[in-house]
Amino acid sequence: MRGYDPDGAALDRAVALGAIDAACDSVRAAVSDADVCFVCAPVSALPGLVEEALAAGGEGVVTDVGSVKRPVVDRVPDAERFIGGHPLAGAEASGVEHARADLFDGATWYLTPAERSSGILYERLFGLVAALGGRPAAIAADVHDRLMATVSHLPHVLANVLVGQAARELADESQGLPATGPSFRDATRVAGANPALWRDIFLANREALERELDAYLAALQEVREALRAGDPARLAQWIEGARADRQRLLEADLAGGPVSEVRVAVPNRPGIVAQIALALSEAGINIVDMALYPAPDMQSGAIALWVAGEGSADRAVELAAGLGYAAAPVDSGG
Amino acid sequence: MRGYDPDGAALDRAVALGAIDAACDSVRAAVSDADVCFVCAPVSALPGLVEEALAAGGEGVVTDVGSVKRPVVDRVPDAERFIGGHPLAGAEASGVEHARADLFDGATWYLTPAERSSGILYERLFGLVAALGGRPAAIAADVHDRLMATVSHLPHVLANVLVGQAARELADESQGLPATGPSFRDATRVAGANPALWRDIFLANREALERELDAYLAALQEVREALRAGDPARLAQWIEGARADRQRLLEADLAGGPVSEVRVAVPNRPGIVAQIALALSEAGINIVDMALYPAPDMQSGAIALWVAGEGSADRAVELAAGLGYAAAPVDSGG
Numbered sequence: 001m002r003g004y005d006p007d008g009a010a011l012d013r014a015v016a017l018g019a020i021d022a023a024c025d026s027v028r029a030a031v032s033d034a035d036v037c038f039v040c041a042p043v044s045a046l047p048g049l050v051e052e053a054l055a056a057g058g059e060g061v062v063t064d065v066g067s068v069k070r071p072v073v074d075r076v077p078d079a080e081r082f083i084g085g086h087p088l089a090g091a092e093a094s095g096v097e098h099a100r101a102d103l104f105d106g107a108t109w110y111l112t113p114a115e116r117s118s119g120i121l122y123e124r125l126f127g128l129v130a131a132l133g134g135r136p137a138a139i140a141a142d143v144h145d146r147l148m149a150t151v152s153h154l155p156h157v158l159a160n161v162l163v164g165q166a167a168r169e170l171a172d173e174s175q176g177l178p179a180t181g182p183s184f185r186d187a188t189r190v191a192g193a194n195p196a197l198w199r200d201i202f203l204a205n206r207e208a209l210e211r212e213l214d215a216y217l218a219a220l221q222e223v224r225e226a227l228r229a230g231d232p233a234r235l236a237q238w239i240e241g242a243r244a245d246r247q248r249l250l251e252a253d254l255a256g257g258p259v260s261e262v263r264v265a266v267p268n269r270p271g272i273v274a275q276i277a278l279a280l281s282e283a284g285i286n287i288v289d290m291a292l293y294p295a296p297d298m299q300s301g302a303i304a305l306w307v308a309g310e311g312s313a314d315r316a317v318e319l320a321a322g323l324g325y326a327a328a329p330v331d332s333g334g
Numbered sequence: 335m336r337g338y339d340p341d342g343a344a345l346d347r348a349v350a351l352g353a354i355d356a357a358c359d360s361v362r363a364a365v366s367d368a369d370v371c372f373v374c375a376p377v378s379a380l381p382g383l384v385e386e387a388l389a390a391g392g393e394g395v396v397t398d399v400g401s402v403k404r405p406v407v408d409r410v411p412d413a414e415r416f417i418g419g420h421p422l423a424g425a426e427a428s429g430v431e432h433a434r435a436d437l438f439d440g441a442t443w444y445l446t447p448a449e450r451s452s453g454i455l456y457e458r459l460f461g462l463v464a465a466l467g468g469r470p471a472a473i474a475a476d477v478h479d480r481l482m483a484t485v486s487h488l489p490h491v492l493a494n495v496l497v498g499q500a501a502r503e504l505a506d507e508s509q510g511l512p513a514t515g516p517s518f519r520d521a522t523r524v525a526g527a528n529p530a531l532w533r534d535i536f537l538a539n540r541e542a543l544e545r546e547l548d549a550y551l552a553a554l555q556e557v558r559e560a561l562r563a564g565d566p567a568r569l570a571q572w573i574e575g576a577r578a579d580r581q582r583l584l585e586a587d588l589a590g591g592p593v594s595e596v597r598v599a600v601p602n603r604p605g606i607v608a609q610i611a612l613a614l615s616e617a618g619i620n621i622v623d624m625a626l627y628p629a630p631d632m633q634s635g636a637i638a639l640w641v642a643g644e645g646s647a648d649r650a651v652e653l654a655a656g657l658g659y660a661a662a663p664v665d666s667g668g
Contacts, residue, residue, distance in 0.1 A: 102634055150503050155521040158492055160576035161553045167579035169484050183524045187489040190517045192577025199570040206561050213558045219495045224547045227540050236533040242494035243526025245501035277607045300439055
């Protein structure tokens, strides 16, 4: 396995760590005769690098791992030897020193073959992705980018805007900054994530993201109208719809049966989360999501647990009660 | 302590559980001669009930616990004996059987005295709130409602709209419902929460919420323009601003010093969360927020931990490493 990086020190570390066998001093040297070439770089640099890799010749397949596919696909339209890729895996930490053999285990790995992509090269790439532990899934580049705009890029934009608005408005009030509460924390958790990376992603997927933003703006405008109209039935129906939608998306996302929410009231002592997580684990209950809601005094609070499987919520409530904590399933019917 | 509830069975349970000493068959009977009267009901019912409690006469103070204050204050303008209230505490589970003596411990309890509110009655209410464990904080009813619109009501609206849009658009794609990922899960966690309750809150705080929505719509429109303009510097600056804002709000929210994020890569085995939470607790590190990011295969994943205090992030990374898990601080500088 050969590698090239414009940063020589990074190349040396990659060799020292065994991530590659040989360091090359150019894209051309690394790519020539390769069966498969992975181009990994910030999304803004990908189109040029993919072009360079293809130009280096050879008969192997060239792929990339960028989270937006259209800019690359537009640059190398229908090249026989290029197949775009995007593994849904990664970590905050970057650099070869954070490489892990199990990074792709079970991860969906989108591949975007185009009309002229070689079938033989697609099969080769598919097999390698599967051998790395990934789950290759073919998808059109356009569909991929719209999908990411919906479930990832738009939520990041919304969080950034919300946190900015709150900071501005709360600073205006004489109250200073108040406790913001769990719904605000959840809604803004990704706000401000890696500015350089996200700037590039937003720009690269500009077209799909603008469409998403327009749809969102229109839907938000509708809620605003419903509010102005003061129609209780319309508002309640809208919230009921959101509840059903969230449930459906969450269940599609996770194996293990229907997902229910349980709230456990707890003192905010060290080890309580641990104790409850352990008890549920031992009982074979799968916690698929979790949120801590400390009370303002940080002395008490609640843990929200989303557990998967028929009957899991009731079991979790019993287990928490057995440990001395008041718990209740959150009624999903409204 | 006397109580009244239109639901006789609820009254019986309250007496049986010792939450009240005597059940009354009317508001008038419960309120007469009371030093303090708490009106607890859905926000849409509050104005009428507060009026009824005041009309019952006596010399005590009448307060409520509604999460929106303007509708009540508008109905009983400047009544000497009425002081609005809103404890920032509560649980998903309602009903007297879920009453807890420590529910208000350390919770901010907003009080909205008006110009003619009796000083003596305010002092009495203040003392009782403090005796219940709450932290009374005076605030103008208008400011209170704007504040709640910003940090609570708006985030709920945004989550509802996002989850609806995603469900609609993902259903259109041939892909079926894909894994939505952590940013989407965080952004939609409160979507569809208690429709009847939230319908009433949205309507009761319509004016402030419309203002918030308009500001949000305008800010989102600006981002849309920045995207269309394709200006990298403007986008990066906007994300950097969001990062700083989030940090500031999170730190204002919590005692214990600056908050930093740490990501720990973990196998998704039972007990791992417990093990890490325990290790950090034992080392005296305060986890102020936490999110689980399972990988698609549910075999591995990451835990994001927000820890408070100078040097806590580095300590947490060391402790995780000591347990055999790769961890890294998430650089808050971008």
